[in-house]
Amino acid sequence: MKSPYTEIQKFNQWWLWILLLAVLGLPVYGMFQQIILGEPFGSKPMSDFGLVLFFVGTLLMIGLFWYLELRTEIDKNGIRVRLRPISSESFTWDKIDEVEIITYGFVGYGLRFSSKYGTVYNTRGNKGLSIRLKSGSRYVIGTQNPEKLKQCLLGLKKSGLELNLGGI
Structure with missing residues (x-):
């Protein structure tokens, strides 16, 4: 799919x-x-x-x-992020407490660990998808298309998926 x-x-x-x-x-x-x-x-x-x-x-x-390539995929099953060839993560919606599109301070490029944002995947810019898991872990995935990302999340919510979209 x-x-x-x-x-x-x-x-x-x-x-x-x-x-x-x-x-x-x-x-x-x-x-x-x-x-x-x-x-x-x-x-x-x-x-x-x-x-x-x-x-x-x-x-x-x-x-x-x-x-190096940062790939983000979001669908009805969840969120997948891969920083090829270094790391990849997959989050199913039932494990996610909240997602929100945020503007964040500079944390560096690539795979970073931040006390404020958790694990950060970033290639440039300061816009990203903040993910807070029910376990308390936090992630930020940088994006160059915050509006398209917002429309995707709103579309998934409209389709009946239970999403906590934070301030979106």
Whole structure:
């Protein structure tokens, strides 16, 4: 069954990619200077093999950012969130006490743990779906489409699903 709400977010902020490419420039420049030109890179140069490992590690880190994806799905069964390849959670409606669309303070990007918000899944911005479980656990899932998310939740409530929508 297709979810009535699906949102896929990637880390595609221009400034992040400029920063990552700038970081990649360091081992590239170091390899060029030390391996190609034969001049030591820095006052205490690492080995050629170390520079190559630094380059490969930086490429792997950039590849991880390229691969990271925050996927949120909401339907009559519940809410599913996945930060590929790091974590995933699934909440059925009978375990959820309240959901609410909130504006929150900056907590960082990716998977974060906050004393104020609980577990936070975020790629950018400050809007998100706050989930409070009956167990007391709290989660926030960042969104770039708060209006579409609100309409989905209101539609599920209209269809007869027992939802506590907080301030929505």
